[in-house]
Amino acid sequence: MSSDSLPDTRRTLDVGGTQYDFYSLAQAAEDLGDIQRLPMTLKVLLENQLRFADDESVSRDDLQALVDWQKEGRSDREIGYRPARVLMQDFTGVPGVVDLASMRAAVEKLGEQPSKINPLSPVDLVIDHSVMVDKYGDPSAFKDNVALEMERNRERYEFLRWGQQAFDNFRVVPPGTGICHQVNLEYLGKTVWTREEDGKTLAYPDTLVGTDSHTTMINGLGVLGWGVGGIEAEAAMLGQPVSMLIPEVIGFKLTGKLREGITATDLVLTVTEMLRKKGVVGKFVEFYGDGLKDLPLADRATIANMAPEYGATCGFFPVDDETLNYMRLSGRDDDQIALVEAYSKEQGLWREPGHEPIFSDTLGLDMGDVEASLAGPKRPQDRVALSQLATTFEKLMEDEGKSAKDSRDDKMGSEGGQTAVGVERSYRHADSQDVNYKGEDFSLDPGAVVIAAITSCTNTSNPSVMMAAGLLARKAKEKGLATKPWVKTSLAPGSKVVTEYLAAAGLQDDLNALGFNLVGYGCTTCIGNSGPLPEPIEDAVKTGDLTVASVLSGNRNFEGRVHPLVKTNWLASPPLVVAFALAGNVRCDLDNDPIGEGSDGEPVYLKDIWPTQAEVAEAVEKVNTEMFRKEYAAVFDGDEVWKAIKVPESEVYEWDDNSTYIQHPPFFEGMGKEPSKVEDVKDAHVLAMLGDSVTTDHISPAGAIKPDSPAGRYLQENGVKPVDFNSYGSRRGNHEVMMRGTFANVRIQNEMLDGVVGGETRHVPSGEQMAIYDAAMKYQEEGTPLVVVAGKEYGTGSSRDWAAKGTLLLGVRAVLAESYERIHRSNLIGMGVVPLQFPEGEDRKSLGMTGDETVSIEGLDSLEPGGKVKVTIKGDKGEKTLDALCRIDTANELEYYRHGGILHYVLRKMIGAA
Structure with a gap:
């Protein structure tokens, strides 16, 4: 098909005398069909396709598929999407920068200029995931926690500091500044992006992917963005398209207004519950309706933030006057605001009253029906009305007791005496414990609130709920109330602007009085960085097996x-x-029970200290543009400690062999300027044989590192004590740790071993059972290639880059499964591992596989997208040949695979060898 078949849509837009080129959606509609009622999110995708249309990576059929989506509200077409920029946090961003650094080292080895390797799309990395709440309830908590953070993470920060000065198109927001999503909302996001191209300024929608699921928060500003895995993010920052199906779009109609005393948090928990019940996994959600005109942008961002919790890819709010108001408040440039308004109106991306796009499906909410809510005890979609919390907890305790009793009855049999003992023991976990802490004696009871944390980008980005917290603290202090001694309190805002406006309203002092001192600017408790509980509290919880x-x-x-x-x-x-820090227990019914006793001896109820909407609105008036401009004026500079980190001003990173955080990965070892012939796989052994729905959480290393695991042993051999292990997340820049943690999940079940749960396998030649990593290294010494065999939906769950990277480093050449989750399949190809699919009607069970077989694969150098591959499986029961389906589905994916992976392909392209 020739480029003549592509519509000519490039036009010019005049904004206050400045000329911008843009790709006109109205012009595209003349050629492709009416798009007036296309959802806003799909209009953004259509513009993206128009801008990159070349009849190869984007064809006329791709454009037409987006327009024709309106006929049925769905499409099975896959498109290549190129976001304007990439957002990273430090846990997921470090391995991305490690890959860039190793690409530079590889380029130097090939005799080329290392500086050719740079992100092609702008990348912002915000260090926000590392600070922990070690110190709290003290004026020095922030300073002490930051010092501990720098001490624990110095190796990682030195590396990122080097990346900050070494790469173009790459910026780092230092620690102690804010959470990436709040910094994105308050400063980085532009709603309409621009770049210089051939002497002209091109304007287009601000879009992004981020290496954190809550990237969706920026959807509140009319910016389309969502979270992806590391490999996808690296592909995007290196100019490669992100492969995606044109999504279904669920319309969520908002009407009415929140009642007195109801917060944005109550609203988002209600929306999350509704959308989870609806079922929106893998879909876009787009909010519309006239209720938006009264919904502040901070409330929109709160709702957009929790898209992962309601299961959607994103939760999008269109651009309108409220968008512009927020951009003014947060200090965006006047010219930028004018461009956003003009561009959005010209492109049909501006929300008009009464506008109702075509959606795949819809649901709605009158915001006047929202009630005070929490969510728990262990899922964000399980909303509980505040009035029902105490009852819900009592039922939870009752169910736990019954469950424990039933379990014991099953074990003990039905003899009366034994059953009686079972009943007695089943409730023993509910016993209160006497505690002495900081000179106070008290009883720690079931339901005790041991952690009360104002944390997370979701709510600390919203001045109305933050001011409400401060006002409630003020009223509580005036009544003479105090936080219960067993409560660990913390305040961790998502940006320094919050500190500015709480101080301006005089409310930080009131929060401090109740122990809510600043502990850091970062995710803290929300990602599990809550730090230790005081020792007497921990001992009491353990001794009494208390449900706190x-x-x-x-x-x-x-x-x-x-x-x-x-x-x-x-x-x-x-x-x-x-309020719950004051009450001290979730069994307190805050609708009816007193929250405490005032200094006058009278009971104080929640309604006595709950601020009115008028009081909150008056406090929010203190938030002003100068606060944003002041705090973001030098956002990339960091404090004196950050600035003092010494880094070499080298183009190529000087790897430290002794580092246990950052190591030079072997992805490019032996790489030439031209890709080698892809060798067939001969007599590979099975590393693991897995069942259905094996997730990337099963495959990828996560959480704590056990001392007796391969990763734990490696760290100890390198002088790291278990107390200093940190987590797999913090060590993602060290492939030695990560490959040892691949397939090491304690819940993974390898069918090669009967009844064994955990990351073990059988080394077939010796018959010996050992850790999967140890077996892989043994096979590597023997020169034996490996395969993984699996059931249906292999690689479900989040896109985790180490699920694919670790698989490759263990020596796995291919995965043979019944079916794949799309993103993990793509990630395997991106790392040079071929995903093969059993023919219809065949699987590991029908073939009687035990894992002792050898597997050979022929024809890997002559692959075609979606073609067949000859797989020969030999075992004690004989030999079987299959025509397996190669799940390299597109020409782009095949190109990546032939080069040994996406990074190899991009590297060669950047030095002109591909």
Whole structure:
């Protein structure tokens, strides 16, 4: 097909005398068909396709598929999407920068100029995931926690500091500044992006992918963005398209207004519950309706933030006057604001009253129906009305007791005496414990709130709920109330602007009085960086096997996430976090029971200290543009400690062999300027044989590093004590740690071993059982290639780059499964591992596989997208040949695979060898 078939849509837009080139959606509609009622999100995707249309990576059929989506509200077409920029946080960003650094080292080895390797799309990395709440309730907490953070993470920060000065198109926001999503909302996001091209300024929608699922927060500003895995993000920053299906779009109609005393947090927990029940996994959600005119942008961002919790790819709010108001407040340039308004109106991306796009499906909410809410005890979609929390907790305790009793009855049989003992023991976990802490004696009871944290980008980005928390603290202090001594309190805003406006309103002092001192600018408790509980509290919880609680203004409360000893975790608005710190127990019915006793001896109820909407609005008036301009004036500079980090001003990173955080990965070892012939796989052994729905969480290293695991042994051999292990997340820049943690999940089940759960396998030649990593290294010494065999939906769940990277480094050449989750399939190809699919009607069970077989694969150098591959499986029962389906589905993917992976392909392209 010739380029004549592509519509000519490039036009010029005049904004206040400045000329911008743009790709006109109205012009495209004349050629492709009416798009007036196309969802806003799909208009953004259509513009993206128009801009990159070349009849190869983007064809006329791709454009037409987006327009024709309106006929049925769905499409099965896959498109290549190129976002304007990439956002990273430090845990997921470090391995991306490690890959860039190793690409430069490889280019130097090939005799080329290392500086040719740079991100092609702008990349911002915000260091926000490392600060922990070690110190709290003290004026020095922030300073002490930052010092501990720098001490623990110095190696990682030295590396990022080098990247900050070494790469073009790459900026680092230093630690102690804010959370990436809040910094994105308040400063980085532009709504309409521009770049210089052939002497002209091209304007287009601000779009991004981020290496954190809550990247969706920026959708509140009319910016289309969502979270992806590391390999996809690296592809995007190196100019490669992100492969995606044209999504279904669910319309969520908002009407009415929130009632007095109801917060944005209550609203988002209600929306999350509704959308989870609806079922929106893998879909876009787009908010519309006349209720938007009264919904502040900060409230929109709160709702957009929790898209991962309601299961959607994104939760998008269109551009309107409120968008412009927020951009003015947050200090965006007047010319930028004028461009956003003119461009959005010209392109049909501006929200008009009464506008109702065509959607795949819809649902709606009258915001006047929202009630005060929390969510828990372990899922963000499980909303509980505040009035029902105490009852919900009591039922939870009752169910736990019954479950424990039934379990014991099953084990003990039905003899009366034994059953009686079972009943007695089943409730023993509910015993209160006497504690002495800081000179106070008290009883720690079931339901005790041991953590109360104002944390997370979700709510700390919203001045109305933050001011409400401060006002409630002020009123509580005036009544003579105090935080209960067993509560670990913390305030971790998503940006320094929050500190500015709380101070301006005089409310930080009131929060300090209740122990909500600043502990850091970062994710903290919301990602499990809650730090230790005081020792007497921890001892009491363990001794009594107490079911205690955390209350946090975060977005996730999965079991074991906040703190390993805290069994129930409740998401709530910042003012409710303060309220529960005062009450001290989630069994307190705050609708009817007093929250405490005032200094006058009288009971104080929540309604006595809950701020009115008028009081909150008056406090929010203190937020002004100068606060944003002041805090973001030198956002990339960092404090004196950051500036003092010494880094060599070298184009190529000077790897430290002794580092246990950053190591030079072997991805490019032996790489030439031209790709080698792809060798067939001969007599490979099976490393693991896995069942259905094996997730990337099963495959990829995550969480704590066990001392007796391969990764734990490696760290100890390199002088790291278990107390200093940190987590797999913090060591993602060291392939030696990560490959040892691949397939090491404690819940993974390898069918090669009967009844064994965990990352073990059988080394077939010797018959010996060992850790999967140890077996892989043994096979490597023997020169034996490896395959993984699996069932249906292999690689479901989040896109985790180390699930593919670790697979490659263990020596796995191919995966043979019944079916794949799309993103992990793509990531395997991106790392040079071929995904093969059993023919219809065949699988490991029908073939009687035990894992002792050898597997040979022929024809890998003559692959075609979606073609067949000859697979020969030899075992004790004989030999079987299959025509397996090669799940390299597109020409682009095949190109990546032939080069040994996407990074190899891009590297060769950058030096002109591909």
